[in-house]
Amino acid sequence: MTDKPGLQRITTKRALVSVYDKTGLEELGRALHAAGVEIVSTGSTAARLAAAGVPVVGVEELTGFPECLDGRVKTLHPFVHAGILADRRLPDHVRQLDELGIAPFDLVVVNLYPFTETVASGASVDECVEQIDIGGPTMVRAAAKNHPSVAVVTSPAQYDDVHAALTAGGFTLTERRELAAAAFRHTASYDVAVAGWMTENVAESSDDGFPSWLGATWQKQATLRYGENAHQAAALYADNQAPAGITQAELLHGKPMSYNNYTDGDAALRAAHDFDEPCVAIIKHANPCGIAVGSDIAEAHRKAHACDPISAFGGVIASNRPVTVEMARAVAEVFTEVVIAPDFEDGVLEILGAKKNIRLLRAPHFSLGGHSLQPISGGALLQEADLIDAPGDAPQQWQLAAGEAVDDATLADLAFAWRACRSVKSNAILLASDGASIGVGMGQVNRVDSCKLAVDRAGDRASGSVAASDAFFPFSDGPLILIEAGVRAIVQPGGSMRDAETIDLCREHGVALYFTGTRHFFH
Numbered sequence: 001m002t003d004k005p006g007l008q009r010i011t012t013k014r015a016l017v018s019v020y021d022k023t024g025l026e027e028l029g030r031a032l033h034a035a036g037v038e039i040v041s042t043g044s045t046a047a048r049l050a051a052a053g054v055p056v057v058g059v060e061e062l063t064g065f066p067e068c069l070d071g072r073v074k075t076l077h078p079f080v081h082a083g084i085l086a087d088r089r090l091p092d093h094v095r096q097l098d099e100l101g102i103a104p105f106d107l108v109v110v111n112l113y114p115f116t117e118t119v120a121s122g123a124s125v126d127e128c129v130e131q132i133d134i135g136g137p138t139m140v141r142a143a144a145k146n147h148p149s150v151a152v153v154t155s156p157a158q159y160d161d162v163h164a165a166l167t168a169g170g171f172t173l174t175e176r177r178e179l180a181a182a183a184f185r186h187t188a189s190y191d192v193a194v195a196g197w198m199t200e201n202v203a204e205s206s207d208d209g210f211p212s213w214l215g216a217t218w219q220k221q222a223t224l225r226y227g228e229n230a231h232q233a234a235a236l237y238a239d240n241q242a243p244a245g246i247t248q249a250e251l252l253h254g255k256p257m258s259y260n261n262y263t264d265g266d267a268a269l270r271a272a273h274d275f276d277e278p279c280v281a282i283i284k285h286a287n288p289c290g291i292a293v294g295s296d297i298a299e300a301h302r303k304a305h306a307c308d309p310i311s312a313f314g315g316v317i318a319s320n321r322p323v324t325v326e327m328a329r330a331v332a333e334v335f336t337e338v339v340i341a342p343d344f345e346d347g348v349l350e351i352l353g354a355k356k357n358i359r360l361l362r363a364p365h366f367s368l369g370g371h372s373l374q375p376i377s378g379g380a381l382l383q384e385a386d387l388i389d390a391p392g393d394a395p396q397q398w399q400l401a402a403g404e405a406v407d408d409a410t411l412a413d414l415a416f417a418w419r420a421c422r423s424v425k426s427n428a429i430l431l432a433s434d435g436a437s438i439g440v441g442m443g444q445v446n447r448v449d450s451c452k453l454a455v456d457r458a459g460d461r462a463s464g465s466v467a468a469s470d471a472f473f474p475f476s477d478g479p480l481i482l483i484e485a486g487v488r489a490i491v492q493p494g495g496s497m498r499d500a501e502t503i504d505l506c507r508e509h510g511v512a513l514y515f516t517g518t519r520h521f522f523h
């Protein structure tokens with residue numbers, strides 16, 4: 001016995017075991033039995049233990065009450081819950097247990113019905129409801145509350161800890177506190193999943209299609225070296241319910257990802273995966289300094305890099321196809337912070353892995369869509385993700401507002417520019433040629449400056465190129481800059497009070513002007 005309270009152990013004499021996931025159950029049962037622990041267990045958990053030769057007391061024997069209502073009531077009984085909840089530091093609780101003839105539990109091992117997995121399988125509402133575990137969380141929460149007297153385990157991943165504790169003579173108080181906190185996190189996440197699903201799928205939906213309540217739980221993944229700047233501490237968290245993205249990507253080579261690597265990497269993934277054809281996006285400070293499609297990923301990278309080789313230095317690259325040896329050789333020529341791809345072909349890791357300072361990230365799962373949540377002070381904004389299939393996005397739906405209809409190749413370039421433009425922070429102007437950006441003007445507080453930037457970056461290449469603007473031109477001054485630089489076709493939403501001025505300007509210069517009717521601001 002130690003004087004330090006945190007190190008005080010409770011010898012495990014009696015355990016309650018009720019698990020849906022039976023991984024590692026037999027080994028656990030044998031170890032508990034070998035340590036002289038009495039095991040009380042439910043239905044099929046007890047059957048599995050008994051079949052493995054582990055003596056168990058069925059919970060019905062303990063309660064004198066049969067499991068009923070298709071398993072909805074198994075452990076919901078005072079003989080179970082008084083045994084879990086008695087605080088044995090209190091003589092009165094100990095006395096009451098004695099009087100009631102109830103033996104206390106030292107260990108509760110429970111894992112819950114697979115509610116999230118059942119929902120993901122597309123099961124019916126009734127089937128999902130049936131997988132909402134009631135008795136399990138009740139035991140888990142009771143044991144977690146009573147951690148001064150009980151240890152609680154909610155996952156087979158923790159069984160190694162049980163084995164170690166049995167050897168050591170029981171869990172210490174410090175360990176029981178950690179287990180209790182983990183158990184409450186587990187039931188909280190479970191309830192958030194149930195409440196979110198209920199709100200959206202079972203309860204009456206709200207008129208506007210947005211849930212009346214939003215819940216999320218976040219699991220810490222890593223402490224980052226620092227945040228956006230060196231004086232800011234930072235950490236990475238995964239949203240327990242969101243589909244996999246950059247947070248779950250696997251670092252195959254290089255130093256741990258930095259905060260800015262994550263934000264730029266996310267922007268790069270979104271930009272590259274916006275295209276069906278092989279696409280590479282090179283991102284700096286959340287904006288593309290090059291984005292291109294190609295017949296293969298090496299060509300897409302070559303074209304994306306050529307857009308702005310100066311800015312591409314130290315960039316974050318995402319490709320929507322596995323990186324090939326040909327692309328890797330080109331990437332190796334330039335200082336690059338991160339390359340993110342669904343995979344890396346044979347030989348690529350040898351080429352890029354030779355570079356100490358590059359990070360290689362495998363992100364096999366990424367999909368655009370769903371909703372985006374933007375934290376703001378005191379709350380958050382929830383909106384549908386901006387997808388290109390908004391009305392008016394397809395070139396066939398565009399309205400030719402000035403000039404002659406363009407040929408197919410030019411229309412394809414306009415369609416590329418229109419799609420690529422929405423990965424650029426507003427006000428966004430993107431000049432394109434041959435499926436590649438050649439000049440990008442981003443993040444300016446007026447559209448003229450974005451035009452100047454795009455044209456300036458494109459240089460001579462602006463001549464004969466096409467341009468996209470993420471929102472309408474309020475004046476014809478921006479288009480004039482583009483036209484004077486040699487842009488021969490422009491796509492923009494239209495809808496300004498002064499559209500006529502831009503239309504007249506384009507007519508005068510023989511420039512094709514298309515209106516999409518749809519805007520793609522991105523902030």
Ligand SMILES: NC(=O)c1ncn([C@@H]2O[C@H](COP(=O)(O)O)[C@@H](O)[C@H]2O)c1NC=O
Pocket residue numbers: 018019020021041042043044045046071072073074075076110111112113132133134135136137
């Ligand atoms: N209703 C109850 O009293 C109850 N008690 C335990 N359970 C769950 O039943 C499962 C184990 O049952 P079995 O041993 O029959 O496979 C566990 O996931 C446990 O969380 C219950 N089930 C659901 O609520």
